[in-house]
Amino acid sequence: MLSTLQPPRCSLSRFTLHLPSKPSFFHSKQTPLSTPHSTLTDQLPTSNSSQPLQSQILSIRHSLLSRQITATQLADSYLNRLRALEHHLKSFLHVSETVRSDAREIDDKILRNEELGPLAGVLVAVKDNICTAGMPSTAGSRILDGYRPPFDATAVKKIKELGGIVIGKTNLDEFGMGSSTEASAFQVTANPWDLSRVPGGSSGGSASAVSARQCVVSLGSDTGGSVRQPASFCGVVGLKPTYGRVSRFGLMAYASSLDVIGCLSTTVADAGILLHAISGHDTLDATSSKREVSDFTSQISAVDSFESKPLKGLRIGLIRETLDKGVDGQVNSAIRAAASHLEELGCSINEVSLPSFSLGLPAYYILASSESSSNLARYDGVRYGNQATADELTGLYENSRATGFGSEVKMRILMGTYALSAGYYDAYYKRAQQVRTIIQKSFRAALDENDILISPAAPSAAYKIGEKVDDPLAMYAGDIMTVNVNLAGLPALVLPCGFVQDGSSNLPVGLQMIGAAFDEGKLLKVGHIFEQTLADCRFVPPLLADDIVG
């Protein structure tokens, strides 16, 4: 069926990747690099063939344990790059002041030959709507300007317990409401591939920071695509786990029934390692699942162990509605090329139709706005955050919220309040819930027939800053590929699969793989094999090759 499509490698191999001569932060057997960090790759034990060669987390672990580098040196190299790039990118709202001391603690442990956690020394950036004790957590909103939570989100707590170091807090659309990070109250983040373009959103800071190697991995949050779309725009891996897989405790709620904390990384293996670290039931989140967390990293094997058709027998469903009109032609080609690549790996590709797909967008915006109108009611200026001076109570509420919230947030609160109002509830909220049920059923049916569904992660590559800022409907339409997955609560992995050319820019395109609930393991396995066999296609933004970094 797909044999008429253009051969997969063509679109990818068009680009001769400029390999950076200065510090480079991806690892590959083919490109031995001279920087201290990169040379670590070559030292990876070859005896353990099951270890993925490209995982930054594993290579950091190896180089720390073999004492080729100290955690402090590693932290310094990341901090230096972070600062060097930050005035171009503005990925971070806050950089931790304790990174070096945290790293020294790891070094002390190494000196004392103590057990090291699996994330020891790994520099993790955290989206600013995820609470971090002792660090500002603003959700990109003026209403929380200067707010420092007294507790760590469960995901952050787990990362710290496993030795990870929080390097800073990343920029986002206010409370996660937006698709370009332009709705941050504080700054606009740039896309490392083209500084005049948006990094996507709402986890734009987290995606940009990983893409530019300002951190090793990062946490984002995904309510309607906020991890996956920026991953696609920035050419990194974005993993949205099944709803309930990761505790939401400490994630500032936007839409509680849709919100999940997700992972951004440069490799599928790292996304799997980070997901494993933060997954599991949490007594502080009643919606977190009690299902056992399998070891996702066991799905990750080395390239040289692959058979000729490593994915033989795997049934892949290409969602027809996601390649309809409205989708950029080059994106369409990149996705079809990716499908052909999967076919070459042994998968069978079937086009599947999800007729309810287009209903997801309006249903999503009604449900998410409704829940947000309730979740954001707590920002009233009484206990914390922005408090306006007022003569009486109503004035306190009105002024605190009017000056604290940005216009996108206000618009969604108003839409949600409307949808939940007496007389409108049945026509909007209830109807949207019914649509949600239909979408869940249609996904279930499609995933009975297929192991994995694929689609683009977004209908286009990264667009220009300011391009859609005055056209909210166009901005919302960009979420069409991702919102259905949140409505169904399913896991999805986005990984870079190719490029589109726009003017002088090469912009990465992300492939979205959707799996059955709690089947992240399969997504990671397929994603890893896809990634490892995508020869000559390296997703390192040119920014890193330029002298900027030097």
Next chain:
Amino acid sequence: MAFIGMRSIQTLPLLFHPAVLFSRRKKIMYFSVKASQSQTATQEKQRPIAISPHFDKQIIDKISKDYEAIIGIETHVQLSTLTKAFCSCPYNYGSSPNTNICPICMGLPGALPVLNSKVIESAVKLGLALNCSLSFNSKFDRKQYFYPDLPKGYQISQFDVPIASGGYIDLDLPIEYGGGHRRFGITRVHMEEDAGKLLHSESGSYSQVDLNRAGVPLLEIVSEPDMRTGIEAAEYAAELQRLVRYLGVSNGNMQEGSLRCDVNVSVRPIGQSQFGTKVEIKNLNSFSSVSRAIDFEISRQVLLHSQGQSDQIVQETRLWEEGAQKTITMRKKEGLSDYRYFPEPDLPEVILTKEYVDNIHDSLPELPEMKRRRYESMGLSMQDVLFLANDISVAEFFDATIARGAEVKLAANWIMGDIAAYMKNEKLTINDIKLTPQELAELIASIKGGTISGKIGKEILFELLAKGGTVKGLIKEKDLVQIADPAEIEKMVEKVLVENPKQLEQYRGGKTKLQGFFAGQVMKASKGKANPGLLNKILLEKLNAKS
């Protein structure tokens, strides 16, 4: 004695001076009640309140015959769980402001609620005790409004699917109000969380928020509009209090706000099927204020009706003013407030299994209504029944006493009489006294068996109440065994007659009343130990022997 004791246990302060009293067609009597100075068995104290007659009683008496009041009650019961509904904070009434709080009950960003399973257990217990049908699949909803004591901007509650609905409650009205059995319908029982409290500065220029109470679990119980009088409403509330205390789900203390009643009252001409305009009354923190506020409100509405001014009865919330003994307008309802309820996405559905419900059902204690019917079948008077079943601790003491063989009526009399009086004087509950049911049964048996006299029995009782010990031990220690040897008593009688020749002469001269004098003297000589029957028999023989 027994009567005073009963006052001290009755949760409903008794009527001393009915201010407004009128009979109704359906033979239901109702009263406006004046507060007494009585005190409940546990903690509640009623302040003495002067009655203020606002209306001409006789006019009201006359016109009220033509009207009927419809009363429904919403009750909030604060559960005595160790921790709050959705976090692990404890709640202790009277703690310093904002000392029992955490990120969850403060509504900090990122905090999530996790349901305390004891809340469901309590709701199921109360639902079963109120004869409700349970929803095996219910959920929580968010009720949204802005107020500084509501940290999240919404209250977690239950909206369209309450955990229990369609039940009823049985109660017996006190004899003083004509007695009678009543059954009132229960519309629904649902779970929700309490809000914090506002503390207003004396100057009125600012207010402070205390979130200690925020997130404390509540059960809201909504009655059918089945009550017709203030007394019925107060008795309904009192029975609910009894029930939650029997079940151990709440301390039911109105003064601390653990049991709060909001009352809806409307009045309609008798024969009219349509309800009149409903008025809600708040700030009722005792059963007597429930009763008095309702009767005031009925009178107010009846008067307006009778004067052709029924249009002045508007849907509003009125406040009961304890000092002035009247209701005043708090806020007029401007249409229905829109709480924009929607299902709480942070909490999973509440699923009950049959096994879970059956287990709770089987573990329920004997409830007040069952106890009253059992006591009644034992031959006790309704007055005794109501007294004993009122307080679960008293009932348990009584049950334990008769389980040890004490005669039912005697046990009831002792408990309602001297024991209740002692508790009242010493401000103790039955759990505080040193007397055990075992010893009370022993005391009753000793008197009945003639080992000691009733008078000695009382002395021993007070010793046991205050210091404990055993009946046998005290009898032995104080040498209190009754003198039942006729020869010994005869000796004492003769001695008394010899020592009082003048009185003996007067007696024999016809002043037979003096028999009491002699009996007293002999008893005194025996240090109270003489068997009274025997004493009187021998005394009479001797007094009349030579006449």
